[in-house]
Amino acid sequence: MRALVYHGPGRISWDTVADPVIEDPGDAVVRVGTTTVCGTDLHILRGDLAEVTAGTVLGHEAVGEVVATGDDVRRLHPGNRVVVSSVSACGRCRPCRDRLFGQCRGGGGWILGHLIHGTQAEYVRVPFADDSTHRLPFSPSPDEAVLLAEVLPTAYEVGVRNGEVGPGDTVVVVGAGPVGLATVAIARLCSPRRIVAVDLSTARLEAAVRMGADAAEVPGRMIAELYEGPGADVVVEASGEPDGFVLCTRAVRTGGHIAVIGTPGRSTTLHLESLWRKNVTISTGQVDTSSTPWLMELLRLGRLQVSPLLTHSFELERAVEAYEVFSKGTESGALKVALRQR
Ligand SMILES: [Zn+2]
Numbered sequence: 001m002r003a004l005v006y007h008g009p010g011r012i013s014w015d016t017v018a019d020p021v022i023e024d025p026g027d028a029v030v031r032v033g034t035t036t037v038c039g040t041d042l043h044i045l046r047g048d049l050a051e052v053t054a055g056t057v058l059g060h061e062a063v064g065e066v067v068a069t070g071d072d073v074r075r076l077h078p079g080n081r082v083v084v085s086s087v088s089a090c091g092r093c094r095p096c097r098d099r100l101f102g103q104c105r106g107g108g109g110w111i112l113g114h115l116i117h118g119t120q121a122e123y124v125r126v127p128f129a130d131d132s133t134h135r136l137p138f139s140p141s142p143d144e145a146v147l148l149a150e151v152l153p154t155a156y157e158v159g160v161r162n163g164e165v166g167p168g169d170t171v172v173v174v175g176a177g178p179v180g181l182a183t184v185a186i187a188r189l190c191s192p193r194r195i196v197a198v199d200l201s202t203a204r205l206e207a208a209v210r211m212g213a214d215a216a217e218v219p220g221r222m223i224a225e226l227y228e229g230p231g232a233d234v235v236v237e238a239s240g241e242p243d244g245f246v247l248c249t250r251a252v253r254t255g256g257h258i259a260v261i262g263t264p265g266r267s268t269t270l271h272l273e274s275l276w277r278k279n280v281t282i283s284t285g286q287v288d289t290s291s292t293p294w295l296m297e298l299l300r301l302g303r304l305q306v307s308p309l310l311t312h313s314f315e316l317e318r319a320v321e322a323y324e325v326f327s328k329g330t331e332s333g334a335l336k337v338a339l340r341q342r
């Protein structure tokens with residue numbers, strides 16, 4: 001088959017590789033219909049994740065069709081349409097029993113396109129397939145459904161739920177990339193008083209308004225007003241930038257929450273000298289994707305509108321080009337890039 005292969009820092013190519021096969025009785029092989037590129041893939045490409053070895057097929061989000069299952073797979077059959085979750089779950093270890101699939105100690109967690117071959121390929125082997133995929137009982141656009149693999153659960157679990165967004169809250173989202181924008185849309189469902197999005201890109205600020213933000217601005221006046229005024233109840237850090245985190249610590253109110261979603265590529269300063277008396281709660285986390293069925297239902301009911309996130313689509317074999325467009329998201333206006341196989 002053909003796949004997007006990582007060859008070390010700065011090097012990816014569209015190569016011919018061995019077809020995936022069932023290696024363990026819990027595996028399924030899925031023909032990828034739609035996959036996408038994540039900011040974490042760009043971190044890998046920059047060499048930030050040393051554990052990713054040359055020769056790995058990248059990608060950890062997909063929608064596709066099951067083509068083969070191992071003998072122990074019970075819930076899936078060839079022909080089923082599924083979301084392949086970015087997090088695999090053995091379903092048996094202690095964290096999995098607590099639905100903390102991102103912390104799986106039984107060989108799961110984030111492994112696709114990281115420790116084993118991933119989804120930016122014609123086919124992908126999915127370990128622990130029963131607990132690591134979700135049947136699609138309806139037909140949303142596959143491009144929207146691929147957001148269920150990671151973007152939407154991350155925005156909900158790590159941003160909205162960990163940040164404890166509630167009715168009447170003022171919510172600030174710093175960083176209006178795909179996950180930040182999804183956070184805006186999901187926070188909207190919690191009846192907040194006001195949602196403010198902050199980013200440096202005009203295109204992303206416009207997208208934030210389309211996703212339901214009441215205000216969207218470059219860092220400046222609004223943050224200063226929050227800093228000098230009562231502050232925000234919940235601030236979500238979705239930029240992954242050290243400066244973004246510092247901004248969050250300025251915007252949060254006394255007793256408020258800072259929910260960190262962004263993957264920091266560099267070390268970040270925690271200004272305890274000014275934070276210590278603010279009684280703030282800071283949460284971090286790896287997504288568990290335990291909320292995917294609930295989010296799928298919101299999509300099915302039309303309660304969650306995510307189409308503004310889908311800005312670009314490419315044929316799967318143009319994956320290298322998709323990386324280029326996605327990596328220049330600030331200029332290209334690219335948010336989520338769909339890679340489709342006919
Ligand atoms: Zn990702």
Ligand SMILES: [Zn+2]
Nearest residue numbers: 090093096104
């Ligand atoms: Zn587990």
